[in-house]
Amino acid sequence: MRTLPRTPSLDLTGKRALVTGASSGIGLGCAVALAEAGAHVVCAARRADVLNDAVAAMQAAGLSAEALQLDQTDIPAVYAAFETPCDVVVNSAGLARHSAALDTVPQDYDAVFDINVKGAYFLSTSAARALIKANKPGSIIHISSQMGHVGGIDRTVYCATKHAVEGMVKAMAIEWGKSGVRINTICPTFIRTPLTEPTFNDPDRYTWIMDKIKLPRVGEVSDIMGAVQFLASDASAMVTGTSMLIDGGWTAD
Secondary structure: OOOOOOOOOOOOOEEEEEEEEOOOHHHHHHHHHHHOOOOOOOEEEEOOOHHHHHHHHHHHOOOOEEEEEOOOOOOHHHHHOOOOOOOOOOOOOOOOOOOOHHOHHHHHHHHHHHHHHHHHHHHHHHHHHHHOOOOEEEEEEEEEEEHHOOOOOHHHHHHHHHHHHHHHHOOOOOOOHHHHEEEEEEEEOEEOOOOOHHHOOOOOHHHHHHEEEEOOOOOOOOHHHHHHHHHOOHHOOOHHHHOEEOOHHHHHH
């Protein structure tokens, strides 16, 4: 009898995961997705009250989760978060301050780069260092953006940070591959969350978005959750240094 190939498992039972920006939106969706797959999830965010509410809701749903108040721009605190290695790390913390390039002020530029690039960089190195020291494989996932592959209206600084993350991930994947540490990005289109509602409520912006997205709707948090499970699990064991575009076809042309 022929032996058939087996589909790799999405099961994360026994894995420890850390998700930044986990108090709401995409970050919370990622935390729930990993916990639903069996992982114990350390949910990290700056706002303790909102974070604690989110973790309480996860625990009430029977999911394994704990809260960690963390400012990703506080590099010593990021180092301390990895005293125990995490098998899976999802970076969903981020910041956007949109304006025309000619109107950008240094304070906004620095604030966005501090979180989106510097914070992402040292979160990645902290996670990888802990895994390599423990001689463990692992998966690091950054929630990047379709704007890491294209340009956008009034989004020059944001686009610059996301393009930087895409390049950073490729270089880190080359460096850490032999140690079994994988690193990838997920690049969503506009996802419906409380933070994006003002954009969707602007008729001109909404028209621009729907003209670019080839599918007949905007993205939902649930569209990201399966991708996170995939990249966190053995199902993506041969995937590193690349991006998964969940953009409804925005970048297809």
